[in-house]
Amino acid sequence: MIDSLIAQMRFAGSLSLPVVVGIALVAVLAVLALYTRETKTLPQPYSFLLPALRATAVFLTVLILAGPVWHHRQVVGTLGRVVFAVDTSGSMALSDSQNSSDKDSRLQRASDLLLGTATTPGWLETISKTHSIDVVTFDQGSPTLLWSSDSETDRPATFQWSAEGKSTDLSAPLSSVLETINLSSDGSGQESTASDEENDSIRRAAVVLMTDGRDTSTGLQKGTSTAIAQRLSKLGTTVNTLGLGSADEPPGVGIVRVIRQETVAAEATLAGELLIKQYGVDGQPIRLRIESQGQTVWEESITMNQAGQQSIPFEIDIAKLVKTLEEQTPHGLRRLNEVLDFVAKVETDGNDVYVGDDARDFRVAAAKRNRRLLIVDSSSRWETRYLKNLFVRDPSWECDVVLFGPQTHHPTIERGDTPDTFPATDAGMGRYDAILMGEVDAGQFTEEDRLRIARFVASGGGLVIIDGRHGELRKLAETPLGEVFPVRYTGPAKESPMTLRPTTAGLEEPVLGLIDDNQQLNTLWKSLPKPHWTASVELAQGAETWVEAGDGEADSARKTPWLATRMYGAGRVFYLASDQSWRWRYKVADRFYGRFWNQLIQAVVQPPYSASDQFLAVGTDKIEYESGESVLLRARLRDTRGNPVTDSTVDALVVHQGNTIATVPMSLENVDRGTYTTMIPPLPDGDYSIRVRASGYDESALLADAPIRVRQTNHAEMDRVSLNEDSLRQIAEAGNGIYVHQSDAQSLIEYLKPLSSGTIIESDTVLWQSFYWFIPIILLLALEWWLRKRAGLV
Incomplete structure (x- = not known):
């Protein structure tokens, strides 16, 4: 049975088809030019038909140079x-x-x-x-x-x-x-x-x-x-x-990844870990080194007696590195973050087949201005105690703690603009980057307190809400401040949830990255100690859930938001449905707890500006971007008196190796602050400087820029190559x-x-050697001869 029969024309000559067609067209034009001199006095249709027949015959004759072949493809079965x-x-x-x-x-x-x-x-x-x-x-x-x-x-x-x-x-x-x-x-x-x-x-x-x-x-x-x-x-x-x-891992050493904070205080010590792998070089010395600005800033030698991966901690005093960069800063430009570039290297005397992972470059932003955090709660809960210790001891944060309530040193809330008091003015509140609010006594919050928090978030501040079992936040949610909450209360507290499960959206967020193995991240979250209760809530409009609390593993199990978030104005709000993440410290201290809260607070606050000059402050949400990520750029414009400028046409300039490769318009974000924002589309891998151009300003007056790097940071492809x-x-x-x-x-x-x-049967008919090609040429010439005779030319 023949299922299909396909035929097509192919050309197998020594000259390509376009070349032969070009020669044929030249020949056709020559025939037409010469022939029409003889037929121009003849009546129609002889005057144009005779040249056309001769030209067609010449075209087909010249086309023989292309070697026309009729290809048959027959599918049987x-x-x-x-x-x-x-x-x-x-x-x-x-x-x-x-x-x-x-x-x-x-x-x-x-x-x-x-x-x-x-x-x-x-x-x-x-x-x-x-x-x-x-x-x-x-x-x-x-x-x-x-x-x-x-x-x-x-x-x-x-x-x-x-x-x-x-x-x-x-x-x-x-x-x-x-x-x-x-x-x-x-x-x-x-x-x-x-x-x-x-x-x-x-x-x-x-x-x-x-x-x-x-x-x-x-x-x-x-x-x-x-x-x-x-x-x-x-x-x-x-x-x-x-x-x-090969099923055997090739011998050698390599750096799997560098674990560190992206932002540290300029006077602090950069602490992190190098995740090292070794296969086939057991017992051989392995030398580790971290370099910056052309000098070695940390080194250590280790010996691994077992194949696999090992985490090696490191500490680097970055104060001298920051001072060196400050000396290189142009006059009139103030860097709020100094970007430090590092290269981690590993070497061994043993055999190292693949050297592509022997070095990993990374960068860190050294913040010259400490971030400020306000912790507010009506009782000294375990959660609040551990959070206070975590951030008060962190040199990159300035943390004020306001505790008030029956079992604290301050039965009533104290307001003022001094440390450890609740801000009495918008300016005092504006000094903070984020507020971490526990289960506050709703009755002690005045209407002005609530409005001040809402204005703080709307203007770009961060707010983290940690619920408690006494129901005070439910009362607060019934006030106008409830519009800030990313959830709405639906019923009484829910006892003993069986699971904490990240959602698909949550797994894509760095906040939930408690380990570096994305394949095992979902499993880790399920194994964390469960809270003894959670609030019964549902998402508010425009909010999304990153972690759910459920009654079981089945998809049909009842689930409620445990970690929810939403944008409110220019700021972000997080809500946690229980106050028992401190249980994650059991036997592992701050390994997961500290990492989670540091990443959560980093996500809720607006990134600081990278640099500023007399008129401009500019900054991006990161200093390092994954390939395919868009870049969020923020800028603030001032006039000579320091007042916000809101009527300027502002563009972001993407500079690579001294050349401007893209210009992206910026839009006004906040009239009161004179801030502008834009999203720069994904850029190719490389190092860039983002500058700003604004109408009414000479380009030489706007010195501030934001350095960024775009690259593929997922190196899992070469972690294991067997x-x-x-x-x-x-x-x-x-x-x-x-x-x-x-x-x-x-x-x-x-x-x-x-x-x-089935099978395919293919055959070729060489047209330029067969009568299939020459018969049309002979017929065209015969018809031309007969018409010439009718026209009286023979």
Whole structure:
């Protein structure tokens, strides 16, 4: 049975088709110019028909130089479909060999299997007559189709690809294939109800993942690849995996990541950790070093007797580094944050196969102005005590604590503009960056107190609300200040929630990043000590939940917001439905508790301006951005008297290596403060300086700028580079396929051959050597001769 018959014209001459067509057109124009001199006196249609016939015959004759060939492609039966999905992430550039004579990378080995070598035919050639073939590449984004046999193009002699992907998403090619299959299904996840003959091509299909099996993508839940593979198998498409690489981790050392705060006080000590890995160099000395401004600022030697990862703490006194940068600051420019660049390095005397992770650069903002935090509560709860200790002892914060109530030293609230009193004026409140408000006595808050807090948040301040069991915040929520809350109360307190579970939106936020392994983050949150109660609340309009408190693990379990947030004016508000995060300190002290609260407070406050001059202050929300992130830029304009300027046309200038590469308009944010803001679209990796141009100011007068860096900070792709056979076996088992190591790759192609019950028969008719081409030319010339005779020219 012939399923389809396709024919197309091809050209196989030594000259390319465009060149031959150009020559033919020149010949046609010459024929027309000469012929019309003879026929211009003839009546119509002879005057134009005779030149046209001769020109057409000449065109077809010259076209013989292109070697026209009529190609027939006949499909008999049903072809099996095979999708070869090739991993092009960074780890595929490794060779897995220390032998200088055998340095083919994993990607090159995949190419040799598909295209063949000088002595061995490739898979594409082997099954091209019996299968419909697609070759796609994937790494962290949507797969890219390189070649398809359905496109009727010749098999490529080589692939233009490189292993440069920043991470690997094994689910991406499977999802892409699933989408094409769903076009033929009813959308229910079940196989189509069409006839067996119509579904034959769907059932006889296979996906082949050619990869090292390391899934390093972020934001995806574990098991996604196996789940999609299982769905594909139910729809008749098997999922097979080909492992490229060695199951043994190559010997060497490397820096997995640098754990540190992004902002520290200029007089403080930068404390952090270097996460080091070593494989195959047990007992060898490992030298660690951190450099800044061309000098070594910290170093240490260690010995690791066991393969794996180890965290090494470090401390750096940054005061001298900040002073050096201050001396280099131009006159008239005041840096509010000095950006310090560091490079962490690791070396060993042992064998180090991959040196790409032997150095990690990072940067830190040294704040010259300490952030100010106001803690307000009506009782000295455990939560408040630990938060007070955490921030009062932190040199990067100035913390005032206002405790008032029956069991405190101050039964009633004290107001004033002195330390440890509740601000009595908007100016006093404006000195703070954020307010951390516990379960305050609503009766002692006057209407002016409540309005002052609301105005503080609306103008850009941060507010964190920590609920308590006495119901005082419920009363406060019934006042106009309740409009600031990101939640609304729905009922009595809920006892003993069984789970704390981050939402999908929450997992994407740095606030919840209590560990650096994104794959295990959800599991960690579920294992944290649970609060003994939570308030019963629901989200207010415009708010979102980052952590939920639930009655159980099941999706049907009742859930309420535990950590909710919203924007109010120019400020952000966080709400916690219980006051028992201090329980996270059990046996681990501030490991999770301190990190969570530092990250939460950093998220709620507006970032300070990076630099200022006489007229301008400018700053970004970060000093380092992930590739693909937009940049939030803030600026404040003043006139010569220091008054806000609100009628200027303001633009952000993105400067890279001394050249302005982008101009982005800024919009007025706050009339009273004279502040402007804009979002700069994602920038390519590199270092940039963001400057501001404003009408009414000479560019030389606006000196302040904000330095930023854009780069890929997720280095998980090269943390482990060995072949993950377990992962590939699980995917193949879920997809009802097989797993094969590259050493036994031939067995995979033998497994794929029976998928097809059809074949492709191809044939070529060489037109320029056959009567099919010359008969039209002869007929055109014969017709021309007959018409010439009728016109009296013969």
